[in-house]
Amino acid sequence: MADKFDVIVIGAGPGGYVAAIRAAQLGLKTACVEKWIGKDGKTSHGGTCLNVGCIPSKALLEASHKFVEAKHDFDDMGIQAGDVSMDVEKMMARKDTIVKNLTGGIAGLFKANGVTAIDGTGKVTGDKQVEVTDPDGKATTYEADNIVVAAGSVPVDIPPTPLTEDLIVDSTGALEFQEAPKRLGVIGAGVIGLELGSVWSRLGSEVTVLEAMDDFLPMVDGTIAKETQKLLKKQGLDIKLGARVTGSEVKGSEVVVQYADAKGEQEVTFDKLIVCVGRKPYTQGVIGDGVGVELDERGFISVDDRCHTSVPNVYAIGDCVRGPMLAHKASEEGIMVADIIAGHKAEMNYDAIPSVIYTFPEVAWVGMTEQDAKAAGIEVKTGAFPFAASGRAMANNATEGQAKVITDAETDRILGMHIVGQHAGEMIAQGVIAMEFGSSAEDLALSCYAHPTMSEAVHEAALAVEGHAIHMANRKKRK
Numbered sequence: 001m002a003d004k005f006d007v008i009v010i011g012a013g014p015g016g017y018v019a020a021i022r023a024a025q026l027g028l029k030t031a032c033v034e035k036w037i038g039k040d041g042k043t044s045h046g047g048t049c050l051n052v053g054c055i056p057s058k059a060l061l062e063a064s065h066k067f068v069e070a071k072h073d074f075d076d077m078g079i080q081a082g083d084v085s086m087d088v089e090k091m092m093a094r095k096d097t098i099v100k101n102l103t104g105g106i107a108g109l110f111k112a113n114g115v116t117a118i119d120g121t122g123k124v125t126g127d128k129q130v131e132v133t134d135p136d137g138k139a140t141t142y143e144a145d146n147i148v149v150a151a152g153s154v155p156v157d158i159p160p161t162p163l164t165e166d167l168i169v170d171s172t173g174a175l176e177f178q179e180a181p182k183r184l185g186v187i188g189a190g191v192i193g194l195e196l197g198s199v200w201s202r203l204g205s206e207v208t209v210l211e212a213m214d215d216f217l218p219m220v221d222g223t224i225a226k227e228t229q230k231l232l233k234k235q236g237l238d239i240k241l242g243a244r245v246t247g248s249e250v251k252g253s254e255v256v257v258q259y260a261d262a263k264g265e266q267e268v269t270f271d272k273l274i275v276c277v278g279r280k281p282y283t284q285g286v287i288g289d290g291v292g293v294e295l296d297e298r299g300f301i302s303v304d305d306r307c308h309t310s311v312p313n314v315y316a317i318g319d320c321v322r323g324p325m326l327a328h329k330a331s332e333e334g335i336m337v338a339d340i341i342a343g344h345k346a347e348m349n350y351d352a353i354p355s356v357i358y359t360f361p362e363v364a365w366v367g368m369t370e371q372d373a374k375a376a377g378i379e380v381k382t383g384a385f386p387f388a389a390s391g392r393a394m395a396n397n398a399t400e401g402q403a404k405v406i407t408d409a410e411t412d413r414i415l416g417m418h419i420v421g422q423h424a425g426e427m428i429a430q431g432v433i434a435m436e437f438g439s440s441a442e443d444l445a446l447s448c449y450a451h452p453t454m455s456e457a458v459h460e461a462a463l464a465v466e467g468h469a470i471h472m473a474n475r476k477k478r479k
């Protein structure tokens, strides 16, 4: 038997590495096991998020957005940039450098906080035992009073579109294209599909998104989803709803995709196809036989609201457990679990987890949609403010979108905030904090917002709940 630890974390994604750092900060002897091998052939920390998720996708989204701005928007502002072109190879190299710096940074944080990094594949073999098989195949068993499983998730693949070397790829493959394909198909109009579709559309691909559901972004407030769909369509994304992909065939350097929609069987040919139909928990081989950690019917590790599994002192967090598959949700669970292990009281507010789609403009939301609240029998009031009426949005050349606040009609408590607009992902933090503090729309309305800022739209939306917006004509009668 090798070293004994207070805590062993399996997986160094945003769930696992945060849990490990927090546990070590709280004085617990902590190790974190990671098996990811980076492009340099060495162990890479940071999980999906830093290696092939949040960060590389945002590096490409930002670069491709700046390209579009330089090409199409600078002229409006009186800037003549001449012939603007995109060097995709350089854009990719920049993305890889960011990934390398950040993943390498986690190893530095582990060192600084006294976390022992163990390279290899971890397996829970007992309620206090983790076996690690190192990259050379050597197995070592470690003892730990507490185990945190943070094994994350992997892309879902579907039988109609088996992945190929480079024609039919998942989100990871779509972060590695060396040029913009002429005709690009994306299966799934979820967050990842829209982000990756946007990147390549901006760089010149004709993008068709095939989405099985009839509704566009059903998790987003209806008004905001509708406006987002309109804006993405205007940018050239051909989003086909009610289009279920049923088959595909690789023909030379092309891929022919069959799908079924209301009109019947259809066929479309692409130069590349990205399959973005969701992610599934990654639990394969992580829990040894007979340990007793239960999975639910969808393959997630079953946990309660404090991330306890069915085995005492074994916890599970992040994408491998229920709840939204988001890096910040994983990290918050990591902090909560480390606090609990250290003997502190800790809990999470699952009702106030924000989501962001990093298209342009961004879409961000927290809490209930108007349709959810109504379906739950809650009488609501809403206030919305368009960025077209915002001075800062005009100055920024970003007048598309709106901010919307949803409140309980009886108490004025904020139930949700939904925004489509430039920097919506930054602005939504106001909604999160407001909800954490149980604020009313009046609390936001009475707060003093800096002028001129995009956030003033949130202030105006809060004022509009009672028909008191200043910078637009209110639809509701003032009291």
Ligand code: FAD
Binding pocket: 010, 011, 012, 013, 014, 015, 016, 033, 034, 035, 036, 045, 046, 047, 048, 049, 050, 052, 053, 054, 055, 057, 120, 121, 122, 123, 150, 151, 152, 153, 171, 172, 192, 282, 285, 286, 317, 318, 319, 320, 325, 326, 327, 328, 329, 330, 358
């Ligand atoms: P992961 O990040 O998946 O990390 C799990 C780690 O565990 C991995 O490093 C894996 O190698 C390791 N592991 C698994 N099994 C073992 C084992 N047996 N032994 C050792 N190590 C093991 N989320 C956001 O919040 N914002 C975004 O903008 C965003 N963009 C995304 C874009 C893309 C293209 C993708 C694919 C995802 C995106 N996500 C985003 C989702 C986000 O990446 C995940 O929600 C997040 O990474 C989950 O964190 P995690 O720690 O639970 O798991």
Ligand code: AMP
Binding pocket: 158, 187, 188, 189, 190, 191, 192, 193, 210, 211, 212, 213, 243, 244, 245, 246, 276, 277, 278, 279
């Ligand atoms: P998300 O889970 O948010 O990443 O989104 C994945 C999307 O893919 C969902 O909106 C699904 O409806 C969609 N999807 C799943 N399978 C198919 C399919 N065979 N054809 C088209 N869309 C699909």
